[in-house]
Amino acid sequence: MNLQRKRQVLYTVLSTVIQGDTLWRVMCHWQAHYADKAQFEWNAFLSDCQSMADIGGRRTQLYRQLIALMLDKEAVLREDPFCAMQQYQKRQPLPALKASATVAVSGDQEDWGPMFTAVLQTLFSQLRSDTILVVKRYAIEMAGRHGLPSTLTYAFTQWVDQGKTMSINRVPLTQLQQLFNYVYVALCECIGPIMADRLISHAVNVECALTPSLNARRLLG
Amino acid sequence: MKCMVGIVLLLIGSSVLADTENAGERLLRLDLDMVWIAFAAILVFFMQAGFALLESGSSRAKNAVNVMMKNYMDVCVGTLIFWLVGYGLMFGVNTSGWFGMSHFAMHDGAAWDYLFLFFQTMFAATAITICSGAMAERTKYDAYLIAACLITAVIYPVFGSWAWGGIHGGSGWLADLGFIDFAGSTVVHSIGAWCALAGIIVLGPRTGRFSKMDGRPRTIPGHNLTVVALGGFILWLGWFGFNGGSTLAASADIGIVLLNTQLAAASGAVGALLFSRVTGRPILLTSTINGSIAGLVGITAGCAVMAPPFAVVTGLIAGVISVYGALWLERRGLDDVVSAVPVHGFAGAWGTIAAGLFMQGDLWNGSQVLVQSVGVLAAFLWAFPMALLVFMAIDRLFGLRASTQHEQQGLDFTEHDEVGYPEFHQHATYHRETQV
Numbered sequence: 001m002n003l004q005r006k007r008q009v010l011y012t013v014l015s016t017v018i019q020g021d022t023l024w025r026v027m028c029h030w031q032a033h034y035a036d037k038a039q040f041e042w043n044a045f046l047s048d049c050q051s052m053a054d055i056g057g058r059r060t061q062l063y064r065q066l067i068a069l070m071l072d073k074e075a076v077l078r079e080d081p082f083c084a085m086q087q088y089q090k091r092q093p094l095p096a097l098k099a100s101a102t103v104a105v106s107g108d109q110e111d112w113g114p115m116f117t118a119v120l121q122t123l124f125s126q127l128r129s130d131t132i133l134v135v136k137r138y139a140i141e142m143a144g145r146h147g148l149p150s151t152l153t154y155a156f157t158q159w160v161d162q163g164k165t166m167s168i169n170r171v172p173l174t175q176l177q178q179l180f181n182y183v184y185v186a187l188c189e190c191i192g193p194i195m196a197d198r199l200i201s202h203a204v205n206v207e208c209a210l211t212p213s214l215n216a217r218r219l220l221g
Numbered sequence: 222m223k224c225m226v227g228i229v230l231l232l233i234g235s236s237v238l239a240d241t242e243n244a245g246e247r248l249l250r251l252d253l254d255m256v257w258i259a260f261a262a263i264l265v266f267f268m269q270a271g272f273a274l275l276e277s278g279s280s281r282a283k284n285a286v287n288v289m290m291k292n293y294m295d296v297c298v299g300t301l302i303f304w305l306v307g308y309g310l311m312f313g314v315n316t317s318g319w320f321g322m323s324h325f326a327m328h329d330g331a332a333w334d335y336l337f338l339f340f341q342t343m344f345a346a347t348a349i350t351i352c353s354g355a356m357a358e359r360t361k362y363d364a365y366l367i368a369a370c371l372i373t374a375v376i377y378p379v380f381g382s383w384a385w386g387g388i389h390g391g392s393g394w395l396a397d398l399g400f401i402d403f404a405g406s407t408v409v410h411s412i413g414a415w416c417a418l419a420g421i422i423v424l425g426p427r428t429g430r431f432s433k434m435d436g437r438p439r440t441i442p443g444h445n446l447t448v449v450a451l452g453g454f455i456l457w458l459g460w461f462g463f464n465g466g467s468t469l470a471a472s473a474d475i476g477i478v479l480l481n482t483q484l485a486a487a488s489g490a491v492g493a494l495l496f497s498r499v500t501g502r503p504i505l506l507t508s509t510i511n512g513s514i515a516g517l518v519g520i521t522a523g524c525a526v527m528a529p530p531f532a533v534v535t536g537l538i539a540g541v542i543s544v545y546g547a548l549w550l551e552r553r554g555l556d557d558v559v560s561a562v563p564v565h566g567f568a569g570a571w572g573t574i575a576a577g578l579f580m581q582g583d584l585w586n587g588s589q590v591l592v593q594s595v596g597v598l599a600a601f602l603w604a605f606p607m608a609l610l611v612f613m614a615i616d617r618l619f620g621l622r623a624s625t626q627h628e629q630q631g632l633d634f635t636e637h638d639e640v641g642y643p644e645f646h647q648h649a650t651y652h653r654e655t656q657v
Contacts, residue, residue: 178626184625185429188428188429189428189429189432189433190433190434192439193428193430193439193441194281194442197281197283197650200650201650217651217652218652220630220650220651221626221630221652
């Protein structure tokens with residue numbers, strides 16, 4: 001299931017119980033922390049929101065609804081709320097800035113793995129399969145040559161080859177930046193530096209909008 | 222008797238008056254010469270702005286500031302180093318024929334000496350700034366500046382002393398052979414270009430410039446072609462000072478020099494256009510501007526010795542060379558961002574030989590062409606290996622090439638911590654910590 005459909009499912013279900021800014025705040029929280037996680041982790045997401053009376057009292061019911069909608073390919077879903085979420089975020093300049101400042105201070109203590117995965121996901125979704133293959137091969141080769149941890153390289157390989165979640169929790173940001181740079185270099189070689197800049201920039205901007213609490217630009221180095 | 226004395230006194234008086242008038246005329250002429258050279262030097266200085274705009278516009282937006290900074294600092298370090306060392310090596314007393322040995326850090330010369338040093342400083346700055354364009358977008362800033370210092374201190378002035386040396390005594394061996402390079406097709410432009418060639422060989426191409434699969438070149442367009450065009454116009458304007466000032470006198474010769482300069486620039490652009498059209502290539506703005514600059518470089522050696530029709534031929538061929546030369550370099554996997562090597566190097570070599578071929582009153586003089594060819598070859602054999610050595614040494618000691626991470630983020634951010642277009646930056650290529 002792609003990211004957009006997951007978001008539509010969540011929106012369809014949550015909009016029946018909460019509205020307005022509360023809804024957008026919850027949606028943004030999901031986008032920031034759960035969008036790229038497996039579906040069974042949505043339970044944890046609902047737990048995060050249990051302090052809201054409208055959600056806390058009917059967590060089980062909402063969870064069932066979410067699962068049912070996700071499994072039902074014919075279900076009629078509400079339109080993708082992504083634009084509305086972005087507008088909501090734009091209306092919240094102060095909290096967003098505070099969040100990014102916190103990130104800047106806390107630095108490597110944050111878990112950058114999900115963000116790294118999300119940016120690569122958006123980036124690779126725009127590439128041809130043969131390009132992905134070349135990029136992967138180059139990045140893995142360079143990662144090995146420059147002594148990046150084999151666990152990171154392995155997780156990256158698994159993710160590219162089999163679409164598995166990249167389990168790279170608590171990998172230092174500098175190592176992710178380095179791997180990201182190898183992906184950039186490979187992209188430059190395959191599709192040219194101008195296109196590489198554009199695609200990476202697009203991927204980073206998308207994730208910045210979706211997850212304002214964690215500045216995706218930091219992956220750029 | 223009284224009448225005779227009167228006549229003698231009258232004769233003496235008129236002779237003194239005539240001498241006074243001649244001295245006054247000479248002083249006035251010297252003043253005029255100095256004003257003209259000062260004006261020409263200012264025009265040549267303005268060429269730095271032209272180079273900066275042309276090179277910066279030809280680079281990606283994320284490297285625009287870095288290119289500007291290199292051009293700016295080229296003038297600054299070039300001025301200081303040339304005053305300290307370069308001028309003495311180039312124009313000091315040259316008894317050996319190989320380099321000058323006086324007038325280092327000149328501080329007690331005549332008024333004319335100061336002006337001449339000022340004028341020649343602008344030429345030195347022009348020579349080094351040619352490298353910055355070719356090596357743009359992947360060179361470490363500090364490493365580049367070290368190279369610029371060494372080029373201004375040794376490579377440029379030593380060759381200059383061979384062709385132009387001996388202003389303060391003695392002469393260079395190339396000048397003794399009868400080598401003609403009026404304003405520096407070879408002395409300034411080719412020397413700069415051969416250094417640039419060495420630089421781009423040591424550096425290697427920008428990441429992604431050539432496809433890894435089949436080696437085919439990939440275009441990396443500049444971020445602002447309007448700025449490139451403005452740079453071209455400014456260079457053209459400055460060239461009137463470059464060539465016109467090289468007469469070193471406000472004389473009637475300026476007319477033919479300026480006319481030839483204008484004709485060659487115009488025909489250079491036409492040559493580039495015709496070559497592109499005949500070979501079925503698109504008529505690019507960058508190629509057209511490079512064509513006119515190649516025409517200007519080409520005519521620089523012979524603008525004072527050629528008839529105007531030959532200036533047109535020189536410019537036309539230089540324009541063709543600039544486009545063909547760029548393709549030739551590309552086929553060899555060499556990444557010259559602004560085509561500095563074909564425009565300044567190849568066209569400069571052609572222009573120097575053309576000065577021998579088309580000399581007014583002595584057309585097709587084989588021995589002169591031979592001397593010109595010796596000069597062209599000597600320039601290459603001196604500047605290229607020396608620059609190669611310099612760049613390789615810098616690469617080994619400090620690292621010449623920026624890391625791929627810096628290339629990704631853009632040198633504006635990584636080298637200078639500022640960006641050229643903060644409001645309009647479309648593509649996120651770097652991250653800066655925000656203070657809230």
